[in-house]
Amino acid sequence: MMNRRSFGKALGVGAGAGAAGLAGPRSAAAAPAAAPGPHTGPHTTFPPIKQIKAGLLDVGYAELGPAHGPVVICLHGWPYDIHSYVDAAPLLAERGYRVIVPYLRGHGTTRFLSDRTFRNAQQSAIAMDVIALMDALKIHRAVLAGFDWGSRTADIVAALRPERCKALVSVSGYLVTSLEANLRPLPPKAELAWWYQYYFATERGRLAMEDKTLRHDLTRLVWDTVSPTWDFDDATFERTAAAFDNPDYAAIVVHNYRWRLSLADGERRYDALEKLLAARPTIGVPAVTLDAERDPFTAPGGGTSYRDRFTGPYEHRILPGVGHNVPQEAPAAFARAVVDADRL
Helix, strand or coil, X not given: CXXXXXXXXXXXXXXXXXXXXXXXXXXXXXXXXXXXXXXXXCCCCCCCCEEXXXXXXXXXXXXXXXXXXXXXXXXXCCCCCHHHHCCHHHHHHHCCCEEEEECCCCCCCCEECCCXXXXXXXXXXXXXXXXXXXXXXCCCCEEEEECCHHHHHHXXXXXXXXXXXXXXXXXXXCCCCXXXXXXXXCCHHHXXXXXXHHHCCCHHHHHHHHCHHHHHXXXXXXXXXXXXXXXXXXXXXXXXXXXXXXXXXXXXXXXXXXXXXXXXXXXXXXXXXXXXXXXXXXXXXXXXXXXXXXXXXXXXXXXXXXHHHECCCEEEEEECCCCCCHHHHCHHHHHHHHHHHHHC
16 A cells, blocks of 8 residues: 555655645646556556445445545446556555545445336436435545546436535546437447447347346447557456446346436436436535546547536546546546546
């Protein structure tokens, strides 16, 4: 585990640098962090996973850092799990944060409390899972940080429940899903990157997700495609792939992507929230957005396409040479973004 001197060095600041040294430039312009480069870090595991009943779920989560420290909740994406934060979380814990890294519904050791609960993965349902987890852990406010599904989830909580979100780190910026917008075609090159989304809209795709071998190979292909510069080894992927053996994994993944394309219904209990999200609410909490240069899903324009959705203290950074799995490919840059967002 790194000490404070090592943390400062990893973030690209001098060992004697104080809070001012950790805070980057406060502007909407692209502010590249110290070039982090592809990374496979030294940590291979978390402390023993904890479980807590929260809302509809029995949530599995990793926890690091002092019990009474300021809280950071790190949210993973697809096809990933909590190990996306296996190196970033210790950096934050050494800084004095209490770091919570939960498995999202359908992943790892997180389970539904009832077999009768619909395996729903619409965006508002996953966001309310985070609120339920915070309530169960008696956490009133936290810094929320995420990528992919995790960015979307953190964005929603920040937009709709800002009193629960102290600050935000969002990879790819504003990712709140617009069902109406998703009915319109994208340029062909952009559509190509979403091949698996359309695959999951078919029965072939559903069956592939239910087949362990095909699921393994499909998710590995996604890793290779969306992180072209990340030199990860087989053990790194297999550590995460174990989380895909959750009995609800296929149902959750397939529903998420079908719902986004209006090919599957959500639940009426979330209609009011989805109506609010359809209006593209702004985010007023302090926020740092990160764009990964080599991520095929990074929107063009250096953050300009979503800048108007962030109305509070704000910074935008571009991470050169980094692909989709930002916290695992560039853990120091991600941890620095969390510290800086908390100080905006």
